[in-house]
Amino acid sequence: MSDTLAHPKAGQATKRLFIKTYGCQMNVYDSERMADVLRPLGYAPTETPDDADFVILNTCHIREKAAEKVYSELGKLRVLKEARGEAGQGGMTIAVAGCVAQAEGEEIMRRQPAVDLVVGPQAYHQLPELLTRTARARGERIGADFAPVDKFDALPAARGGDGVTAFLTVQEGCDKFCTFCVVPYTRGAEWSRPVAAVLNEARALADRGVRELTLLGQNVNAYDGEGADGNPSTLARLAYALADIPGIDRIRYTTSHPNDMSDDLIAAHAELDALMPYLHLPVQSGSDRLLRLMNRKHGRQKYFDLIERIRAARPDMALSGDFIVGFPGETDRDFEDTMDLVRRVRYASAFSFIYSPRPGTPAATMAAQVAPEVAKARLHTLQALLLEQQTAFNQSQAGRILPVLFEKKGRHGAQAIGRSPYLQSVHVDDADHLIGQIVPVEIVSGQQNSLAGRLIHSQAAHLQQRGAVSQAIGAPLRSEAP
Template identity: 75%
Template structure:
């Protein structure tokens, strides 16, 4: 789970304090940033702490049960902070819940947590200024997502605050795949792609602010099919070629992808377009054909293995990241071993792995053969141990090599800078603080658990 709170060092006396806490995926991080862009004109400035805030916004995730429960726990803590604020004569804190939990459990939130003033789904946060104004007059208004992302993006302000040379850029939302374990089609709606022109305009504005690397976001980003200038459907590959033409945009990434949407032109872009980084997040979830069918993944074990081989033939230096679910209903020891065997064959530089979490309303939640927590715990530990071993081998193989590093921010020590490798790793380099925002060759000298140590050449 990702906790992301954009922060500013000081808040002026005439500004209202806003605290945003983000749970879940990179799409939620992007959404939080855009909600902040919407609220700044109302006189809100961000605070990195909820204490004393005039407005607290929880941007939620509904993928796993624990994520939803953490939101309710946080609401209880915020209720106490609000009572302290009122007792101190400092006004009233407004508590708002946004994101996927808000969409899936909006009425339940209002019933279970009366302290919440406003619930707003992920496709309606562009109406936050109006909703906040109204909720100060009539507590408890709820607005669910209406699944009109075109209206949302049309209503967002053009200008975005950026804090470094990297930025997220949403190009696609929603999902039509209906995996049996996933709530995204119900919380984000059907697949929808932004027009090419709108994406290019936003990218140019980001480049003008010093952004050098864009990560294109979507629930199924490689299913992108937004309209181009002629009205014809584009593809993600075509979009990336257009983005790479923007002066200043030197690096492109994209997440999250589905194996069935890896078209030939996208594989060729990995081969032919230098801006596309050699790092791909391509979830498979399981290595068992039986479980993949039960998940409604619409691809098989061997087709995924063959696809990875094709991509690596086009881009031999590719590093792969994946998603895995252990303990899906009906998963046997043999099914789990099939997953482990796939991991050994494919080899991953990173992964996200989880125990299966039944989400209400999804088909898998009612399936027979639910796996016990004890079995899931053991399988997850074994899977993560194998992935960590592969991750260590990948990083160790980089020692002595030269990588182009995009320096993002100062390090803790004087003169130190932290950059990002082509493989999305943090790289610590001494005597490089003057290189922020630049892409510079760095020789990798050592590896740590979560980062690399390098030296300028």
């Protein structure tokens, strides 16, 4: 969850904008673009909703608690809005955007009268028009249709903000229909932006100093945007084109589906230096039975085989994943299959959650819902193993020289914080003059969540050193019969 702010054009009246972002990286991107849309209207940043003229909650609908947090926040905003009105401090417009807005728009308007408008994830480009209409009458709800092409065509070419890394949405929606997931219902069918549009936005980001791009999509490796020849491209070909843009030195992408991990994308990891050796590849469960119930359309052996191929192409690949525990019908045996998969794959990082029923999804009405106390115990066991693997991976970097992209100042003196190729946070003293640069760093130690490093000054340092493959990530998987 983060806050995203807008910056006004010079000479315009200042109005104050506060955006609170819940959920995934695509929501972070969307919040940044909402700020871009509102900047020409004179909206400037504010650090708190207390003095905001316009407050937007950009929401996530993946888990039940995320939606309830939105309603809790709306209750606080209602009190603030009323107090400001009574004190004669001017009005406050409140909007709910994103996936909760898409799924529960009418319920939001009914349940919280302080909300002025509700905007789905494919309609936030209409915020300026909506603000004008809302000034006359409360209660607008827009965005029930899915037209991402209209949204991206309407967004300003220029993007605000600063920094050396940026998110760039290239694909939206999902056609997979996993039984636990609301994304197909809130984001619509899979759709990819044309290559030319992606490259234009990337060039603009490079011109403002961005050196690392993270390509975003609900199923980003299903990307098939129109290429210059009029035919569908692939994510691999898009990555090569992006790497040709001066200034773009690093490319990442998330989130991927195992069924869309194509041969040319795997090959690109071996051949394209700009493509970072870090892959988020969710599997959700290690049980074939549960994978069928989840409608994942792949089994554990296919996942193992895919990991083998990826590591053959890029032996130092660091893997991340998503896991759900407590899915309806999950038995002790099913859970042990998940633990076995985690032990064999060896993740550098991972996200794990207790299954949360989402209204309208097939899994919400499945029999044999798992008792909460059982799900909590399983989650604790799984997270202990994942944390052990993450810590071991970080510790295995000690003694290596890694190219670090410095992003910002640290907390102590001239310290700077950057990112390794494996997405680890790296803390280095006396390096704040290097922000925006990729510099070889000797890793001194690895902790649970970060690395500590020191600058080296030898020009003979191997900037792109891949080093010996760590046992933490590189040992071959044992073959398993289908």
